[in-house]
Amino acid sequence: MEEISPQDRAKVLSEALPYIRAFYGKNVVIKYGGHAMVEESLKDSFASDVVLLKYIGINPIIVHGGGPQIGNMLKKIGKKTLFRDGMRITDEETMNIVEMVLAGQVNKEIVQLIHRHGGKAVGLSGKDSQLIEATKMQIFRYQGDDRPPEIIDIGLVGEVRRINTDILRILEQSQIIPVIAPVGVGPAGETFNINADLVAGAIAASLRASKLILMTDVPGVLDKDGNLISSMTVSEALEMIENETITGGMIPKVRCAVDAVQSGVQKVHIIDGRIPHAVLLELFTDSGIGTEIVENEGKRK
Numbered sequence: 001m002e003e004i005s006p007q008d009r010a011k012v013l014s015e016a017l018p019y020i021r022a023f024y025g026k027n028v029v030i031k032y033g034g035h036a037m038v039e040e041s042l043k044d045s046f047a048s049d050v051v052l053l054k055y056i057g058i059n060p061i062i063v064h065g066g067g068p069q070i071g072n073m074l075k076k077i078g079k080k081t082l083f084r085d086g087m088r089i090t091d092e093e094t095m096n097i098v099e100m101v102l103a104g105q106v107n108k109e110i111v112q113l114i115h116r117h118g119g120k121a122v123g124l125s126g127k128d129s130q131l132i133e134a135t136k137m138q139i140f141r142y143q144g145d146d147r148p149p150e151i152i153d154i155g156l157v158g159e160v161r162r163i164n165t166d167i168l169r170i171l172e173q174s175q176i177i178p179v180i181a182p183v184g185v186g187p188a189g190e191t192f193n194i195n196a197d198l199v200a201g202a203i204a205a206s207l208r209a210s211k212l213i214l215m216t217d218v219p220g221v222l223d224k225d226g227n228l229i230s231s232m233t234v235s236e237a238l239e240m241i242e243n244e245t246i247t248g249g250m251i252p253k254v255r256c257a258v259d260a261v262q263s264g265v266q267k268v269h270i271i272d273g274r275i276p277h278a279v280l281l282e283l284f285t286d287s288g289i290g291t292e293i294v295e296n297e298g299k300r301k
């Protein structure tokens with residue numbers, strides 16, 4: 001690795017000060033997913049970043065994914081899985097596996113990881129303290145102007161109806177970091193599988209968080225030529241979905257980013273979880289990494 005001079009180290013540390021001041025006492029929601037959740041050294045750098053944030057008085061709230069882990073378990077039991085618009089079609093058996101993997105395995109692994117790095121964490125699913133109230137997601141397919149849209153049934157996939165922030169407000173006052181699995185509870189006590197990006201967006205919006213950071217395994221939002229877009233406004237983002245520059249799993253990410261900034265979250269960042277210490281680089285350096293999504297031109301960096 002390239003040696004950094006003492007002067008450069010000092011410069012990086014002092015560059016962080018205004019950001020530490022700006023985010024002191026504030027909520028930062030981090031969606032943890034992609035490669036950063038699979039590779040050992042990246043897991044360690046993520047956990048140490050999160051613990052550092054809490055120690056210096058910033059409140060990280062972790063919402064995790066686990067799509068690949070669910071996929072592996074379904075493969076093991078020989079069950080096929082299909083996606084529609086970035087959402088896993090979820091029958092009852094799949095829902096049981098999703099809950100077991102997300103709220104059981106993945107959630108507890110992250111909690112342990114944080115403990116190993118000297119922090120304190122508590123694992124929650126949307127059922128704990130009714131944290132995530134959900135309803136069944138409806139997907140509509142346009143069939144032309146003269147016909148009503150077709151409703152596509154994707155099973156027990158939920159969308160967030162309400163976040164009960166009480167438990168998060170309590171934890172805000174403590175040294176404990178919440179780690180949230182994207183499983184929601186329906187009006188009749190049903191269990192819903194919810195895309196983790198959507199949960200992170202809804203939590204950031206209901207807490208009016210200072211930042212929402214969505215970690216993924218690409219450099220950020222890419223244009224048609226594959227170049228990174230470092231900053232985009234809500235209308236630019238929607239235009240890119242419309243013209244199909246943004247597709248697949250990036251659609252829920254960008255949609256939730258748009259919803260979050262429109263609900264009062266100051267900035268949303270989509271960043272590359274393959275970069276060690278991606279969270280620190282995003283929060284505490286002038287240049288940042290990835291794509292930032294802001295409400296309008298005036299709010300760009």
Ligand SMILES: Nc1ncnc2c1ncn2[C@@H]1O[C@H](COP(=O)(O)OP(=O)(O)O)[C@@H](O)[C@H]1O
Pocket residue numbers: 033034035065067215216217218220221222223245246247248249250251
């Ligand atoms: N314009 C775009 N820029 C970047 N990624 C895009 C774009 N359009 C589609 N994608 C796809 O979205 C994927 C990220 O979504 P997803 O795989 O669901 O991420 P995660 O598992 O981290 O939540 C990328 O790997 C890429 O294949």
Ligand SMILES: CC(=O)N[C@@H](CCC(=O)OP(=O)(O)O)C(=O)O
Pocket residue numbers: 033034064065066067068070086087088098157158182193194195196197
């Ligand atoms: C409805 C839906 O698709 N739910 C997701 C929940 C996990 C998730 O979002 O994981 P990633 O962030 O790693 O993709 C799923 O079943 O995969």
